[in-house]
Amino acid sequence: MSSNFEKLVGNHDILSLKELNVLPIFSESVIKFFSDLSGIILKDKNSQNFPDLMTFGFHIRKSNINIIRKNYSDIEKIAYGRGLAYHIGPSNVPMNFAFSLFYSLLAGNPTIVRLPSSNFPQIIHLINLINLTLDSTEHLSLRPYLSLVKFDKGTDLSAEISKLSEVRAVWGSDATVHEILSHSKRLKCKDLVFPARLSWSVISCKRILDHAEHLCDLANDFFNDTFSMDQNACSSPTQVFFLRDTHNVEKAKSLFWRAIKEKIISRKYEISSSVVMEREIASVRAVMTSGNTLIRRDYLPHFHVVVKDITASEAMKHSVGGGLFFENEIDTFKCLKGYLSDQVQTVTTHKQDVLSLRIQINEACPGQVDRVVQFGRALDFGPIWDGYDLVREMSHLKI
Amino acid sequence: MIEKYNHVFIESFGVTDADLKNLEYQGVKAWDSVGHMAMVSELEDTFDIEMDIEDIIEISSYEKGKEILGRYGIKL
Numbered sequence: 001m002s003s004n005f006e007k008l009v010g011n012h013d014i015l016s017l018k019e020l021n022v023l024p025i026f027s028e029s030v031i032k033f034f035s036d037l038s039g040i041i042l043k044d045k046n047s048q049n050f051p052d053l054m055t056f057g058f059h060i061r062k063s064n065i066n067i068i069r070k071n072y073s074d075i076e077k078i079a080y081g082r083g084l085a086y087h088i089g090p091s092n093v094p095m096n097f098a099f100s101l102f103y104s105l106l107a108g109n110p111t112i113v114r115l116p117s118s119n120f121p122q123i124i125h126l127i128n129l130i131n132l133t134l135d136s137t138e139h140l141s142l143r144p145y146l147s148l149v150k151f152d153k154g155t156d157l158s159a160e161i162s163k164l165s166e167v168r169a170v171w172g173s174d175a176t177v178h179e180i181l182s183h184s185k186r187l188k189c190k191d192l193v194f195p196a197r198l199s200w201s202v203i204s205c206k207r208i209l210d211h212a213e214h215l216c217d218l219a220n221d222f223f224n225d226t227f228s229m230d231q232n233a234c235s236s237p238t239q240v241f242f243l244r245d246t247h248n249v250e251k252a253k254s255l256f257w258r259a260i261k262e263k264i265i266s267r268k269y270e271i272s273s274s275v276v277m278e279r280e281i282a283s284v285r286a287v288m289t290s291g292n293t294l295i296r297r298d299y300l301p302h303f304h305v306v307v308k309d310i311t312a313s314e315a316m317k318h319s320v321g322g323g324l325f326f327e328n329e330i331d332t333f334k335c336l337k338g339y340l341s342d343q344v345q346t347v348t349t350h351k352q353d354v355l356s357l358r359i360q361i362n363e364a365c366p367g368q369v370d371r372v373v374q375f376g377r378a379l380d381f382g383p384i385w386d387g388y389d390l391v392r393e394m395s396h397l398k399i
Numbered sequence: 400m401i402e403k404y405n406h407v408f409i410e411s412f413g414v415t416d417a418d419l420k421n422l423e424y425q426g427v428k429a430w431d432s433v434g435h436m437a438m439v440s441e442l443e444d445t446f447d448i449e450m451d452i453e454d455i456i457e458i459s460s461y462e463k464g465k466e467i468l469g470r471y472g473i474k475l
Binding site for chain 1: 432433434436437439440441443444448449450451
């Protein structure tokens, strides 16, 4: 095996997962496992230090699995896993690998996950809880079906696993996706790729001014969408569009950003000096490399707002997370067309505007945005992600 | 039945019987978004119900929770 290879869940030879029979989708053994794991996570006091881990625990509880399951009643009796599934978790969002594992097993696949190299404390804790759950004799039959490992990039092991896999799910930078896809694969292997993306917020200035009493809640939702993941998740908004639907746009913008700063302080958000430095360099670079009129608003040390009329593709080049936002103004939702690209994953907006915005974006640019959701829901993981129906994509129909 | 309901809140948020009547979301430190998830999971386990997401969000207080459980046939 490769150097620095480490098995964190599963004691077996990982390549032996190839020999296992696939499971039907939503098999009882998988549901029981995640249901038990959910109970252990949610009752554990240490888990409560990690909101993203608690969110995962909440997502995998039995009642939510049953809600998800209802969407697959048409194929439930004929759908099975495709075979060995190889998942590569992203390096910057600790819990993504866990959601990927969850949907892979629900789809019936023996699953190998390559974990991020960083030692995120919530990952270490989750691994302990997974092992604790698997120790129960009730989960004896499921134990061989999951293997969580770490190993260095650039070793041959990814190529070896790729050759045996029927599913590859790759989360990460464009370079990581290209690297994994460059390995030869089985002819029927299904690739699901989740490269870097960008997300937006669309904010009505009129709603801010007319409903100042809701500004604190809006700031809280925006905080959850962005700062709770250090703005690293693809679905965390980076570009913020203010709708000019009132005369006093500047006042609305000022109220909004001030509310965000107050929320950051009240939620005691902390950010490392290295992230601040990276963001500082990126924001200066963004300001310097444009012919547009620019302003940089500093809400130090928490975040920067670069007022800049740029497209999503340009914003992607400068996006580093950690509280760097690009601010634009638009006259109507339709104006968003000029800024769109297929790199936009999620658009958040006011609950009342979700439907209208979704329709207008789909009319203007069909297929270019994966989801439009209300503020506060940007990070809500679901069975459809990046346009993939995860269970259907990772399963196989047998008739 | 009400004892079981009270027990979920007392255990989840470390409060006493006397606190329950006026207990609201974010009214005590433990009832934040994280504590809310743990509490809802306990309610589901205790009463063997599966709650819709809109109902989960709507439980904004101890009293409101009673009303919402009523939608699942739980009379408190």
